[in-house]
Amino acid sequence: xxxxxxxxxxxxxxxxxxxSARLQVQPKSDTEEAQFVEIGRGLIVYICFLKGxxxxxxxxxxxxxxxxxxxxNDEGKLVSILELPGDVLIVPQATLxxxxxxxxxxxxxxxxxxxxxxLYDEFVQSCNDIVKQNNPNVSVQSGTYGNRQVFRTDTNxxxxxxxxx
Amino acid sequence: xxxxxxxxxxxxxxxxxxxSARLQVQPKSDTEEAQFVEIGRGLIVYICFLKGxxxxxxxxxxxxxxxxxxxxNDEGKLVSILELPGDVLIVPQATLxxxxxxxxxxxxxxxxxxxxxxLYDEFVQSCNDIVKQNNPNVSVQSGTYGNRQVFRTDTNxxxxxxxxx
Numbered sequence: 288x289x290x291x292x293x294x295x296x297x298x299x300x301x302x303x304x305x306x307s308a309r310l311q312v313q314p315k316s317d318t319e320e321a322q323f324v325e326i327g328r329g330l331i332v333y334i335c336f337l338k339g340x341x342x343x344x345x346x347x348x349x350x351x352x353x354x355x356x357x358x359x360n361d362e363g364k365l366v367s368i369l370e371l372p373g374d375v376l377i378v379p380q381a382t383l384x385x386x387x388x389x390x391x392x393x394x395x396x397x398x399x400x401x402x403x404x405x406l407y408d409e410f411v412q413s414c415n416d417i418v419k420q421n422n423p424n425v426s427v428q429s430g431t432y433g434n435r436q437v438f439r440t441d442t443n444x445x446x447x448x449x450x451x452x
Numbered sequence: 453x454x455x456x457x458x459x460x461x462x463x464x465x466x467x468x469x470x471x472s473a474r475l476q477v478q479p480k481s482d483t484e485e486a487q488f489v490e491i492g493r494g495l496i497v498y499i500c501f502l503k504g505x506x507x508x509x510x511x512x513x514x515x516x517x518x519x520x521x522x523x524x525n526d527e528g529k530l531v532s533i534l535e536l537p538g539d540v541l542i543v544p545q546a547t548l549x550x551x552x553x554x555x556x557x558x559x560x561x562x563x564x565x566x567x568x569x570x571l572y573d574e575f576v577q578s579c580n581d582i583v584k585q586n587n588p589n590v591s592v593q594s595g596t597y598g599n600r601q602v603f604r605t606d607t608n609x610x611x612x613x614x615x616x617x
C-alpha cells in the first residue's frame with residue numbers, strides 16, 4: 288500500500304465494541320423530553336465522509352464494519368458483528384474528518400453537509416438491511432445527522448479500530 | 453501535505469470529550485476486587501504507537517492532545533483541555549494501529565510491546581506534569597498498558613477526533 292496518500296482518503300470510520308450504548312436522537316425541547324436510542328452488546332460505528340465519497344465508498348464501509356472480525360465471542364474468538372450476532376449503533380461524527388492546523392482542527396476535507404446526509408442515510412439503510420436479513424432479532428440504531436451526539440457507553444474493552452476508505 | 457504517506461505514520465490518537473469516564477486498571481482477582489480510575493468533565497485520549505515512534509513523537513502527541521481547541525466551554529467557545537480546564541483520561545489502545553486485510557485487522561505496524569510501554573509511560577508522565585502545573589485541581593488518570601480497557605463513559609457529544617503523527 289506504499290502508493291496510498293493522505294489526500295486519497297474518502298471516508299473514515301472508528302469502531303468500538305460495547306456492552307451497551309445510548310444515544311440521543313432528539314434533544315429536549317420546551318414541549319417534549321429528549322429521545323434516545325439504545326443498543327445492547329454490539330458495535331458502535333462512528334462515521335465521517337470526506338470529499339469524493341460516493342455510494343461505492345458506502346458499500347465498502349458497510350462491508351468492512353459488518354464483516355471484519357473485531358468482536359470477541361463468549362469463547363474469546365474474534366468474529367464479525369454479523370457472526371456474533373450483536374447490535375449496531377451508527378453515530379455520525381463529522382469531527383473525525385478534521386486535520387490539525389496549529390491549535391485548531393480544520394474540516395475543509397469534509398464532504399458537503401447535504402451530500403454527507405445522503406451517504407449517511409445510505410449507510411444506515413444498508414447496514415439495517417444486511418444485519419436484519421442475517422438475524423431479525425438484533426437491533427440497528429443510528430444518530431441524527433448534524434446533531435450533537437449526546438452519548439454514553441459501557442464496554443468490556445472498546446477494542447477501538449480506525450479504518451479509512 | 454501532499455507528500456505524506458501512510459507508512460510514515462508513527463502514532464495515532466483518538467480524542468473524545470466526556471462528562472465522566474471510568475476505566476478499570478486492575479481486573480478482579482480471586483482475592484481482590486477490580487480497581488478503577490475515574491475522571492469528570494474532560495478529555496479521553498486513546499493512544500497507539502507505531503513502529504518508528506520516539507520520545508520526540510511523544511512530545512508532539514502531548515502538545516496536540518493538551519493544546520488543541522476541542523472542548524466547548526460553558527459559553528460554547530472551543531478551548532483546549534488546559535484552558536477549560538478539564539480532567540484527562542489516557543487509554544492505551546494498541547488496536548488503533550490495525551490495518552484491514554480481508555476480514556482481519558493486522559497489527560504488524562505496531563511498535564514492540566516493551567518500547568510501546570516505555571513511550572506510553574513517557575506520555576502519561578508528560579501529560580501529568582503539564583496538566584498539574586497548569587492547574588493542580590484537575591485529574592490525570594491512565595489505564596494499565598497491555599490490559600483490556602474495561603471502560604464506560606458519558607458524554608454531551610464526544611466530538612471524536614483522530615490525529616496522526
